[in-house]
Amino acid sequence: MFDKVLIANRGEIALRIHRACRELGIHTVAVHSTADAEAMHVRLADESVCIGPPDARSSYLNIPAIIAAAQISGAEAIHPGYGFLAENAEFAAIVEEHKFAFIGPSPEHIRLMGDKIAARRRAAELGLPLIPGSEGPVADEAAALREARGIGFPVLLKAAAGGGGRGMKRVEREEDLPAALTAARAESRAAFGNDAIYLEKYLTGPRHIELQVLGDGHGKMVHLGERDCSLQRRHQKVIEEAPSPALNATERAALADLVMPALRALRYRGAGTVEFLYQDGRFFFIEMNTRLQVEHPVTEAVTGIDIVREQIRIAAGAPFVLKQQDIRFHGHAIECRINAEHPETFAPAPGRVSEYHPPGGPGVRIDSALYAGCRVPPYYDSLIGKLIVHGQSRNECLMRLRRALEEYVIGGIDTNIPLHLALSGTRAFVDGDYHVRWLEDYLAGRQP
Numbered sequence: 001m002f003d004k005v006l007i008a009n010r011g012e013i014a015l016r017i018h019r020a021c022r023e024l025g026i027h028t029v030a031v032h033s034t035a036d037a038e039a040m041h042v043r044l045a046d047e048s049v050c051i052g053p054p055d056a057r058s059s060y061l062n063i064p065a066i067i068a069a070a071q072i073s074g075a076e077a078i079h080p081g082y083g084f085l086a087e088n089a090e091f092a093a094i095v096e097e098h099k100f101a102f103i104g105p106s107p108e109h110i111r112l113m114g115d116k117i118a119a120r121r122r123a124a125e126l127g128l129p130l131i132p133g134s135e136g137p138v139a140d141e142a143a144a145l146r147e148a149r150g151i152g153f154p155v156l157l158k159a160a161a162g163g164g165g166r167g168m169k170r171v172e173r174e175e176d177l178p179a180a181l182t183a184a185r186a187e188s189r190a191a192f193g194n195d196a197i198y199l200e201k202y203l204t205g206p207r208h209i210e211l212q213v214l215g216d217g218h219g220k221m222v223h224l225g226e227r228d229c230s231l232q233r234r235h236q237k238v239i240e241e242a243p244s245p246a247l248n249a250t251e252r253a254a255l256a257d258l259v260m261p262a263l264r265a266l267r268y269r270g271a272g273t274v275e276f277l278y279q280d281g282r283f284f285f286i287e288m289n290t291r292l293q294v295e296h297p298v299t300e301a302v303t304g305i306d307i308v309r310e311q312i313r314i315a316a317g318a319p320f321v322l323k324q325q326d327i328r329f330h331g332h333a334i335e336c337r338i339n340a341e342h343p344e345t346f347a348p349a350p351g352r353v354s355e356y357h358p359p360g361g362p363g364v365r366i367d368s369a370l371y372a373g374c375r376v377p378p379y380y381d382s383l384i385g386k387l388i389v390h391g392q393s394r395n396e397c398l399m400r401l402r403r404a405l406e407e408y409v410i411g412g413i414d415t416n417i418p419l420h421l422a423l424s425g426t427r428a429f430v431d432g433d434y435h436v437r438w439l440e441d442y443l444a445g446r447q448p
């Protein structure tokens with residue numbers, strides 16, 4: 001096992017990784033920007049290294065500074081968390097070239113899945129069903145139009161390098177295609193430095209269902225069940241749950257039967273998530289995320305497996321002892337993403353947290369780096385915490401969620417806790433009867 005791990009991230013996920021390390025007896029090295037000098041992940045780590053100014057490009061994305069921090073501190077491995085460099089194949093390769101273990105998949109798999117067009121091709125070869133769409137990137141407007149006519153409107157323009165819902169544009173009618181293509185290209189170029197766009201049929205009311213997997217890189221592989229992440233705003237997840245209220249045992253088994261042979265064939269290493277849209281009883285592959293996901297705690301709650309610990313064990317070459325038949329699923333779990341933002345306008349709301357009182361009690365987990373008096377800096381993602389509740393049944397889980405949200409006090413800044421409280425009382429959510437556009441429709445209906 002490693003003696004020291006460098007955590008190349010910040011906020012709640014840096015803390016989450018620190019906790020897994022401590023429970024394995026591993027020392028931790030935090031890195032931070034000057035804006036995060038007082039942050040909880042820095043305070044709790046055994047050592048910390050300042051890697052640059054607030055701008056993420058100069059700090060949390062600064063590969064030479066992070067490698068230097070690992071060398072100076074004598075860390076043996078680097079955990080990238082999610083976001084920042086987690087899905088940067090070049091970073092993973094540089095980490096390994098410098099003789100550190102990368103706590104994640106091989107650079108080759110990160111590269112493959114990071115290019116969504118290549119990932120689609122490979123997924124099809126591996127027998128995963130795809131949403132009807134263009135074979136590759138569309139060269140120009142005329143090609144896009146030809147493809148769209150073949151697929152049938154509405155279509156979705158997607159960025160080959162996409163992530164976080166950026167570069168995605170829904171097109172209802174032919175005449176809107178040229179402008180949408182220009183906009184999608186520009187957005188993708190700005191966000192990813194790559195303007196390759198492909199087309200997919202736009203599914204009108206699918207659910208987002210994903211399977212969590214762990215592999216040892218030599219063909220041993222287990223799955224930890226599915227998560228339903230259909231409550232989304234702007235194609236970004238807001239609430240996630242496990243198991244999915246939409247699947248029965250047969251459908252659940254069918255999902256695992258699709259994914260597991262494919263990933264065994266890839267000899268996938270580490271934690272990964274294979275994402276699908278699910279409509280009319282059919283699963284359609286959309287992408288694979290080659291990293292720890294924000295929503296991993298709901299899976300941990302229902303399986304009792306510490307996914308971060310397993311990631312670290314796999315990277316350290318410890319024997320892979322998980323067996324599918326030993327993995328048991330207990331009860332139901334729901335996660336709310338707590339963001340520093342206005343609950344109605346969604347304007348980011350950084351600032352000083354004047355009061356902080358997280359909920360507790362049975363079945364409640366909080367993953368957050370907040371404390372009373374801390375500052376939420378304006379430079380990074382607005383996610384400031386995650387509330388995860390676990391119950392014997394979905395109903396118990398819903399009741400627990402409401403009472404935990406009612407207890408949660410974050411003073412001094414706006415948060416989306418009021419939105420979560422409102423959502424937890426809606427018929428659709430209580431019945432588990434929602435799809436990926438439901439939340440957008442709900443928000444549109446709520447506007448005056």
Ligand code: ADP
Nearest residue numbers: 162163164165166200201202203208235286436
């Ligand atoms: P990103 O990598 O940007 O997160 P994904 O391909 O994972 O993009 O899709 C994110 C979300 O966008 C999905 O969960 C779904 O809500 C929506 N989406 C993606 N593809 C389609 C599609 N073909 N039809 C309808 N919605 C889609």
